[in-house]
Amino acid sequence: MNINQYLALLFCWLFMLNAKADDANSCQLEQQHVFAQYDINDVTKQGNKTLQQLNLYRLDNQVIHQYEHNNIGLWWTKTSHNRLMLNRFFDHEKRVIEYQADEITGSFDWHTKYQLINEEFLTKMKLVKSTGEACNTEQVLTYQSAETTYQLVWLPNLKLIKSLKVSQAEQIISQWSLVKYSLASDKAKEKFTQLLDYKSTDYADIGDNENDTFYRR
Amino acid sequence: MKKLNVLSLTAVMMLCACGDDGKNGDNGVDGLVGANGSNSLVNQTYVPVGNENCLNSGIQVDSGLDSNNDGVLSESEITSTNYLCSPALTTANGTTVENTKMNEWFVGGQQHISQALINSNELNDAVGKAKNVILFVGDGMGISTVTAARILAGQQQGGTGEEYQLSFDKFPFAGFAKTYNVDAQTPDSAGTMTAMVTGVKTDIGVLGVAESVSRGNCESVAGNELVTALELAEIAGKSTGIISTARITHATPAATYAKSADRNWEDISDMPNTAIAQGCEDIASQLINFEENLESRFAGIDIDGIEVMLGGGRRHFLPKDAAFNSIDASSAIEGDRTDARDLTAEWQATYPMGNYVVDRAGFSALDADNTERVLGLFNESHMHYEADRHNDLAGEPSLSEMTSKAIDVLDNNDEGFFLTVESGRIDHGHHAGSAYSALTDTIEFSNAIEAAVKNTNPEETLIIVTADHSHVFTIAGYPKRGNPILGKVVSVGETEPTLAKDNLPYTTLGYTNGRGFKNLGEETDADAGYAHDIITARQDLTSIDTSSPGFHQEALVPKSSETHAGEDVGVYAIGPGSHLVAGTNEQSIIFHIMNRAASLANKAEAVLN
Numbered sequence: 001m002n003i004n005q006y007l008a009l010l011f012c013w014l015f016m017l018n019a020k021a022d023d024a025n026s027c028q029l030e031q032q033h034v035f036a037q038y039d040i041n042d043v044t045k046q047g048n049k050t051l052q053q054l055n056l057y058r059l060d061n062q063v064i065h066q067y068e069h070n071n072i073g074l075w076w077t078k079t080s081h082n083r084l085m086l087n088r089f090f091d092h093e094k095r096v097i098e099y100q101a102d103e104i105t106g107s108f109d110w111h112t113k114y115q116l117i118n119e120e121f122l123t124k125m126k127l128v129k130s131t132g133e134a135c136n137t138e139q140v141l142t143y144q145s146a147e148t149t150y151q152l153v154w155l156p157n158l159k160l161i162k163s164l165k166v167s168q169a170e171q172i173i174s175q176w177s178l179v180k181y182s183l184a185s186d187k188a189k190e191k192f193t194q195l196l197d198y199k200s201t202d203y204a205d206i207g208d209n210e211n212d213t214f215y216r217r
Numbered sequence: 218m219k220k221l222n223v224l225s226l227t228a229v230m231m232l233c234a235c236g237d238d239g240k241n242g243d244n245g246v247d248g249l250v251g252a253n254g255s256n257s258l259v260n261q262t263y264v265p266v267g268n269e270n271c272l273n274s275g276i277q278v279d280s281g282l283d284s285n286n287d288g289v290l291s292e293s294e295i296t297s298t299n300y301l302c303s304p305a306l307t308t309a310n311g312t313t314v315e316n317t318k319m320n321e322w323f324v325g326g327q328q329h330i331s332q333a334l335i336n337s338n339e340l341n342d343a344v345g346k347a348k349n350v351i352l353f354v355g356d357g358m359g360i361s362t363v364t365a366a367r368i369l370a371g372q373q374q375g376g377t378g379e380e381y382q383l384s385f386d387k388f389p390f391a392g393f394a395k396t397y398n399v400d401a402q403t404p405d406s407a408g409t410m411t412a413m414v415t416g417v418k419t420d421i422g423v424l425g426v427a428e429s430v431s432r433g434n435c436e437s438v439a440g441n442e443l444v445t446a447l448e449l450a451e452i453a454g455k456s457t458g459i460i461s462t463a464r465i466t467h468a469t470p471a472a473t474y475a476k477s478a479d480r481n482w483e484d485i486s487d488m489p490n491t492a493i494a495q496g497c498e499d500i501a502s503q504l505i506n507f508e509e510n511l512e513s514r515f516a517g518i519d520i521d522g523i524e525v526m527l528g529g530g531r532r533h534f535l536p537k538d539a540a541f542n543s544i545d546a547s548s549a550i551e552g553d554r555t556d557a558r559d560l561t562a563e564w565q566a567t568y569p570m571g572n573y574v575v576d577r578a579g580f581s582a583l584d585a586d587n588t589e590r591v592l593g594l595f596n597e598s599h600m601h602y603e604a605d606r607h608n609d610l611a612g613e614p615s616l617s618e619m620t621s622k623a624i625d626v627l628d629n630n631d632e633g634f635f636l637t638v639e640s641g642r643i644d645h646g647h648h649a650g651s652a653y654s655a656l657t658d659t660i661e662f663s664n665a666i667e668a669a670v671k672n673t674n675p676e677e678t679l680i681i682v683t684a685d686h687s688h689v690f691t692i693a694g695y696p697k698r699g700n701p702i703l704g705k706v707v708s709v710g711e712t713e714p715t716l717a718k719d720n721l722p723y724t725t726l727g728y729t730n731g732r733g734f735k736n737l738g739e740e741t742d743a744d745a746g747y748a749h750d751i752i753t754a755r756q757d758l759t760s761i762d763t764s765s766p767g768f769h770q771e772a773l774v775p776k777s778s779e780t781h782a783g784e785d786v787g788v789y790a791i792g793p794g795s796h797l798v799a800g801t802n803e804q805s806i807i808f809h810i811m812n813r814a815a816s817l818a819n820k821a822e823a824v825l826n
Contacts, residue, residue: 062549077549081610085547086748100598100744101547196537196550199487202598203747207648207778208405208468209481211422211432215777 027135027157030183034058036160041175056116057188063113064191075195076113084110089195093214096200115159125152138162158183255282258290275302336389345816346793347679348633350446351669352413352811355662356406356469357644357655359687359786365652365726366659368702377699384667385682385789390796393785394804396686399428403783406644407480409685409804410472414637415443416808424468425476433479435497446811447473448511450635453820456524456627457634460619462600463641464530466500469685473637474523475503484533486555501533505560515825522568524589525623525636529596531575534560543575545610547597564592577612585625602642602654603661604766605741616640620665624672638665647688648778650731650769651743653703670791679792679814681807687782689729696725703764719755724763728772731779737767751775
């Protein structure tokens with residue numbers, strides 16, 4: 001291989017590396033505007049099975065969790081001052097109730113809202129294998145506690161759970177499955193735009209609005 | 218009963234002859250046998266202290282003839298009543314009396330009466346004597362809140378608490394206000410504050426308009442607008458100011474400047490399209506346009522607008538556009554206005570000498586002596602609870618600081634001023650079921666009143682302190698003297714909490730309804746409780762520190778938010794005209810007391826004519 005061939009090969013290699021980095025960066029941007037839908041199968045101690053469908057919407061520093069069967073949704077905003085503001089919205093009534101922003105500490109874990117799994121827990125999990133590239137990168141991770149086994153298929157560049165199995169005594173007690181998702185999602189933008197048009201009230205003001213039948217409930 | 222038997226007499230006639238004695242005549246015929254006479258009876262009855270004939274107690278002596286001979290002196294038989302009264306304690310001697318006279322409660326009571334006599338002798342009843350008027354409103358500060366806050370404040374200073382006096386406990390005159398709205402037994406702040414600042418009771422939920430208005434109906438406002446004390450003061454040439462720890466567009470402050478068919482029309486996005494189309498103006502816009510609006514209602518007047526406006530509620534003044542976010546915005550988009558108006562910019566354009574501040578640093582930098590006017594909006598929504606104020610990102614001034622600064626700005630006018638100060642979050646603390654928050658805000662409210670007393674001349678400043686309504690907040694059980702007011706009931710002579718019939722301890726403070734028990738530890742934001750479930754079942758409080766900021770008291774009836782209550786509230790006053798605060802009255806007389814003391818209507822009329 002002469003020097004020119006060597007340089008050409010190096011250039012191609014660097015180009016590929018750069019293209020991969022661009023893909024990853026692209027994922028990083030696209031995953032900020034996401035709509036994702038999950039099926040959640042839970043099994044109670046009595047053996048009863050329940051199926052719920054959870055919709056996850058992300059738009060920059062805002063996240064919505066809404067169960068399909070439920071009129072009520074949770075809408076979190078991470079403010080520029082690293083505080084978390086919670087709103088509850090009610091689609092049927094087109095109303096929003098606002099809570100005062102609080103510091104993101106303790107139970108106010110932003111990652112749990114944003115990607116449905118605690119970041120610290122993720123780092124504790126053992127990487128079993130990694131496949132795919134860029135947006136399609138998948139990681140299989142496991143974690144074993146005294147009684148419980150977790151098996152996670154994680155999309156690290158999208159910050160999405162693909163699947164999660166939680167087992168105890170070889171019985172699956174909870175199983176999450178990503179049914180569908182869209183990146184750079186218009187659906188997410190539409191959802192947040194829709195909420196801005198709902199009538200909003202501070203929770204502190206509900207007591208002064210007893211004549212409003214919505215608040216009375 | 219003692220009986221005095223007296224001789225029963227028959228009639229005896231003695232004949233008297235003149236001249237020599239003659240011979241003795243024959244004995245005459247025996248007269249008729251006389252009937253037995255009646256016994257005379259005397260009754261002695263002890264009369265206690267306070268009897269109108271014996272103020273210091275004594276013996277009542279009734280006497281008369283037992284005409285029916287039943288041995289009892291009945292009412293109809295009494296022909297004479299006399300009293301043998303005990304001497305007055307103040308003039309008597311002896312160990313028993315000395316024990317009473319030297320007792321500290323007795324001495325304190327005498328001193329209080331002496332002071333009350335001085336106060337009444339020095340009454341200043343001249344109409345218009347009050348150059349300045351300050352109306353302090355503790356939103357939701359019912360009697361039980363005042364009592365509990367007093368005890369907490371005293372205990373925070375190392376005392377047992379009950380004997381402590383909040384600043385306004387020391388005011389010379391006080392009475393009660395009946396708080397009901399025209400259409401509601403238990404009221405809200407809109408109707409009650411309208412009554413206090415206009416002299417006219419009205420419906421629940423409406424601002425500055427008479428009861429003929431229909432809530433939520435824009436068209437019904439026309440013809441029902443009332444004139445407020447703040448507006449009269451403005452026309453009379455006084456400086457004016459409004460302070461609230463709630464949003465400045467919230468019901469209590471808004472009642473002083475706005476006319477609205479609904480208290481919730483705080484900005485245009487809160488209004489129905491029909492109301493907008495019919496020309497009704499949202500509350501925030503009414504505040505910014507106050508001068509222009511008042512001048513249009515009273516032809517020929519030339520006022521200079523409200524000089525001091527301090528509170529929360531930026532969201533209602535800013536467009537719904539993230540580009541207008543303030544430095545400590547909570548929401549992704551702070552402003553709510555859907556008409557693209559930036560009212561803070563409009564205000565600054567109208568009043569180029571005015572100061573718009575959004576944080577503690579801007580507020581502290583104000584030189585009051587050289588400040589013509591100030592608009593301070595310190596939070597997107599309500600300002601923080603006093604206990605939680607340290608958590609504000611950009612920093613907020615306290616209610617005391619705002620009150621002092623406001624007076625320093627307003628007293629630049631030789632004609633005097635009218636100022637209303639609302640502690641808006643006492644109400645919110647109670648709604649959240651957090652006695653800690655409600656009481657710590659009440660203590661700061663008391664501090665603000667004390668600051669006002671110190672910063673004004675009592676001979677020319679009428680200060681009235683009251684509440685708009687009460688809450689279902691109780692002080693219960695039989696805790697011993699000095700028992701921590703936020704603690705569990707420990708009975709007299711005991712050291713461990715008293716147990717209820719369910720063998721569980723219970724707190725002195727509680728709520729009749731609301732969200733009930735929460736144990737949030739050191740959390741100082743009472744509204745954090747709203748993110749937790751309603752719990753009204755009895756809880757085992759044995760190992761729980763009920764005096765911690767995050768403890769929410771147990772409640773009986775589950776509700777999404779604790780409610781107002783309908784009993785009377787206290788009214789406390791000092792300064793010219795304060796003696797008119799006496800007895801139990803309609804809440805609307807507060808306006809009339811302020812109006813008479815400062816001659817607001819007369820002075821305004823003089824300007825108009």
